[in-house]
Amino acid sequence: MNRIAIIVAMDKELALLRPHLEGESTLETNGFTYYCGRMGGRDVVVGKCGIGKVNAAIGALSLVDTFHPSMVINTGVAGGTGASNPPAEVLDLVLASEIAYHDVWCGPGTERGQAAGYPARFECPLPADIRAALGAKGGLLASGDIFVDDPADLERILSLYPDAVAVDMESAAIAQVCALKDVPFVCLRVVSDTPGEGGNMAAYNNFWTDAPARTFASVVKLLELL
Numbered sequence: 001m002n003r004i005a006i007i008v009a010m011d012k013e014l015a016l017l018r019p020h021l022e023g024e025s026t027l028e029t030n031g032f033t034y035y036c037g038r039m040g041g042r043d044v045v046v047g048k049c050g051i052g053k054v055n056a057a058i059g060a061l062s063l064v065d066t067f068h069p070s071m072v073i074n075t076g077v078a079g080g081t082g083a084s085n086p087p088a089e090v091l092d093l094v095l096a097s098e099i100a101y102h103d104v105w106c107g108p109g110t111e112r113g114q115a116a117g118y119p120a121r122f123e124c125p126l127p128a129d130i131r132a133a134l135g136a137k138g139g140l141l142a143s144g145d146i147f148v149d150d151p152a153d154l155e156r157i158l159s160l161y162p163d164a165v166a167v168d169m170e171s172a173a174i175a176q177v178c179a180l181k182d183v184p185f186v187c188l189r190v191v192s193d194t195p196g197e198g199g200n201m202a203a204y205n206n207f208w209t210d211a212p213a214r215t216f217a218s219v220v221k222l223l224e225l226l
Contacts, residue, residue, distance in 0.1 A: 003043040004226075005069035006219065007060060009170050013076040014048045016216040021046060030062040040223025045069065049170065053145050056170035060177040071184045071226070074174045075219050078166040078189035079148050083158055084139055088191045093136035093218055094166045096124050096187040101172045102157045102164070103144030112160060115176055122175035124186050130225045134188075134218055139165035141187060143172035166191060188222055 008014050018024070021037040021044070028034070035046040045067050049059025060072065080088035088094055098121040106116040114120040121140070131138050142157050142164040157164060171187045178185035 002070040003045060003067055004223065005063050005067055005072045006039075006044055006046045007056075007063055007072060007074050007174060008046070008048050008076045009051050009056065010076065011048065013216075014046070017046060017075070017219060020217060020220050027066075029066055032059060032062055034063070034066070040220040042223045042226070044223070049174075052169050053143075053173040056173040057177055060174040061181075064177065064181045064183055069183060071186060072174065072178050073219065073222070074171050074185070074187045074189075075216070076168070076170075076189060077192035078141065078168040080166050080191040080194045081142075081154060081158060081164050082194055083162060084137060084165045087194075088137055088165050090191050090193060092191045093134055094141060094187075094189045094191060095126065095131045095134060095136035095138060095222075096141040096165075096171065096189070097138040098123055098140045099171045099175045099185075099187060100140060100142060100161060101144055102142040102160055102167070103146065104172075115172075118176055118179055122172065122179060122185065124175075125184050126186055130222070133225055134221060136188070136218075137165055139163060141165065141171055141189065142167045143169065145169060186222075188219060190216075190218070 021039050024035050024037040047063050049056045100121045101113045104115055105112050110116050111120045140163050142161050148154055148167045175185045
């Protein structure tokens with residue numbers, strides 16, 4: 001397998017991931033800084049796209065067109081929905097089986113959540129034994145342009161996707177770019193909080209202080225398993 005691209009949304013995520021990168025070099029292009037090196041025995045490039053769907057799409061397209069990776073991995077944090085059994089708790093890993101928008105409606109001829117011309121759900125092509133080896137949950141990751149902290153927002157998302165394990169703000173846009181460019185896409189997220197529960201904003205803020213850096217070592221293990 002050739003070079004693998006890893007994309008995150010925030011500086012905080014990038015700071016936790018970069019210590020695992022060996023022989024780091026940098027490349028600046030299209031307004032982005034990319035970090036190249038070795039991780040988990042693979043040649044990788046790591047980039048930060050920024051928060052939200054537009055940033056994610058721009059960042060993913062730039063990354064793919066610059067490096068032509070054999071796979072794109074999106075990693076970072078997500079909010080647990082409480083819908084799975086058992087639910088995804090803080091510090092649990094979610095290696096998504098499917099990804100879908102929760103805030104897209106393109107009108108007649110499409111399903112709610114479906115970007116026109118694309119599948120209603122983007123599949124993530126990884127065998128179950130990799131998920132088991134990581135100790136990660138599978139399932140649907142619902143993605144959209146809101147930070148979900150309102151119980152009403154979570155209720156709306158679960159009415160659309162009762163099987164959603166977690167929510168985030170970038171993965172569906174990155175998955176759409178990968179579908180456009182015919183690049184396999186994988187999404188590994190760490191649960192930072194549970195939207196709709198009392199104090200979830202505080203849990204999210206405290207996560208960055210309390211979460212050990214080893215959490216992002218799971219990306220290294222994923223690369224070793226590919």
